[in-house]
């Protein structure tokens with residue numbers, strides 16, 4: 001009986017013009033997302049390689065490591081961030097590493113190409129959250145009310161059909177149709193990724209699969225909600241209107257409202273305030289050091305070379321001390337800010353999670369490695385790099401270039417002709433994208449929430465239909 | 472006498488808004504009988520049928536199919552009843568054959584062959600060319616025929632019809648009633664509501680007249696004899712209206 005109902009439901013949906021149109025449009029959009037993603041990836045790789053080359057070109061002709069002051073590192077493009085952009089375009093892709101000091105990321109994609117920021121990205125996450133969820137509603141908004149309008153409900157329930165079975169057939173039939181009709185273009189799109197030469201690793205595939213699975217769970221929410229609403233209304237236009245309002249609130253309003261509310265409710269010191277605090281502290285340190293420098297007295301006079309060396313040693317020590325103190329201070333104020341920010345984020349996302357749209361976005365971006373934590377992850381990698389770079393420079397020059405000091409060198413005439421430095425010796429920056437193992441745990445809550453909401457609506461749909469007037 | 476197939480016992484229905492649509496109505500329909508329910512608009516005919524199909528629960532009394540109460544054991548009751556509505560509505564995107572197959576299997580009969588479906592559709596007078604056409608373009612008469620075909624294939628001992636011939640042309644109406652008598656002769660119990668006094672007179676084993684929810688007259692064909700049913704109808708309706 002259930003099979004019969006499911007098959008009928010699938011045939012009923014697939015046979016309708018509504019389906020032909022939505023299926024066509026969906027397939028096109030899904031394919032487009034993959035194509036756009038693959039091209040975006042290649043563009044990003046091109047930009048990335050060019051930036052890296054440019055950075056090294058700056059050092060061409062330099063013959064002395066002392067003249068290398070800094071190194072730019074760039075976030076390498078990730079295939080998955082081309083498909084689920086998250087915050088990838090908003091955060092800076094470039095970090096200038098000097099060997100010490102605080103690191104900031106600059107040159108985000110959106111700041112380089114503001115046009116792209118106007119309508120935001122067209123990616124898999126947008127497609128699922130906004131477009132496909134609407135299509136899920138289109139699939140099922142008249143599941144029950146439409147049959148009542150068409151008058152087929154009467155004849156159906158003149159047969160010995162348990163109501164539970166009927167509604168289960170509705171849910172499963174619509175869900176299977178939706179999943180299968182979307183899996184086709186998604187599979188084709190995935191094949192296109194390979195054809196278009198996007199180097200997806202095994203881990204990337206696993207994460208992409210999880211993202212799509214989360215997407216189907218999310219669509220399931222709107223599907224079961226649609227069936228629920230259709231089982232509480234007698235006219236399909238009413239069902240549709242109700243669902244449209246719910247959709248607008250859940251998809252467009254609540255996530256933004258939650259973030260705005262958290263911004264108001266939890267105070268986080270602005271970046272400028274923190275920077276001012278640091279600048280003040282830094283100025284104080286400089287003042288102290290200047291007096292120390294002024295008070296410099298060589299221990300033994302006469303030997304110019306030795307005096308210079310002693311002076312440099314003192315300067316280096318001062319710089320190291322200053323750097324240490326600055327780092328301690330900065331890490332304290334940063335941590336304070338970070339803590340406030342954590343609270344703010346917890347409030348924002350906790351609130352936003354009342355809508356499945358936010359759950360899906362959070363899960364998908366986290367799986368893709370483009371969640372709000374991406375910036376932290378990237379900066380942490382650059383911190384590690386800064387350490388390696390600093391050590392390398394110390395090995396090369398005897399000092400860390402990050403001190404912003406005046407370097408005086410006494411050139412003794414009998415040196416041999418200087419050789420250009422070999423930039424290949426500079427340690428390479430490596431950025432390990434998050435792996436499934438890193439992100440799976442963090443998405444569990446969102447996946448569970450999506451499952452729970454599905455279950456809630458399914459139970460609701462059954463309960464509503466048990467009381468439905470089938471006349 | 473045998474167990475009645477349809478049995479209404481003090482059937483009473485008061486809607487939520489207080490309308491008393493049925494007031495202690497009792498009757499029986501036995502195998503091989505046609506019971507014709509007459510009555511003005513709003514007399515309670517559809518309400519009675521809805522209770523037999525468990526679309527409504529009676530406020531008082533009960534409706535039974537072969538002894539099974541329709542609102543305490545609806546699935547068992549519905550397994551034994553076939554229904555043709557006033558305006559048969561099927562899936563417009565499916566062909567006649569697909570609709571027939573779906574509803575027949577939904578009724579619990581899934582052993583029929585394609586040939587049998589074709590044969591039944593021909594029996595109810597649906598042209599062979601129409602069998603594989605989508606329902607979308609079907610006229611009312613064609614849909615009523617499909618509805619009857621579904622009822623026949625369900626092969627239930629009880630058949631309930633709500634004004635099945637209203638809106639059919641005379642020829643189609645005639646053919647439809649011929650089919651009903653054939654089904655009666657096969658031993659089915661048939662309960663139908665109608666406004667067609669002449670046809671009721673022609674085929675009914677028993678005629679019941681409902682007026683404002685009350686069964687005001689019930690006579691077998693034999694009891695009616697040569698009486699003028701139209702006259703009786705008007706008298707009963709008028710008498711109670713006064």
Ligand SMILES: Nc1ncnc2c1ncn2[C@@H]1O[C@H](COP(=O)(O)OP(=O)(O)OP(=O)(O)O)[C@@H](O)[C@H]1O
Pocket residue numbers: 486487488490491492510511512513514515516517518519
């Ligand atoms: N859902 C409902 N809620 C309230 N009252 C109703 C409802 N359905 C029917 N009624 C009332 O119950 C009474 C009987 O209606 P019913 O549909 O059974 O009449 P009927 O004999 O089938 O009429 P018709 O010949 O027009 O089909 C009418 O007064 C009608 O207004």
Ligand SMILES: [Mg+2]
Pocket residue numbers: 516517518633
């Ligand atoms: Mg009626």
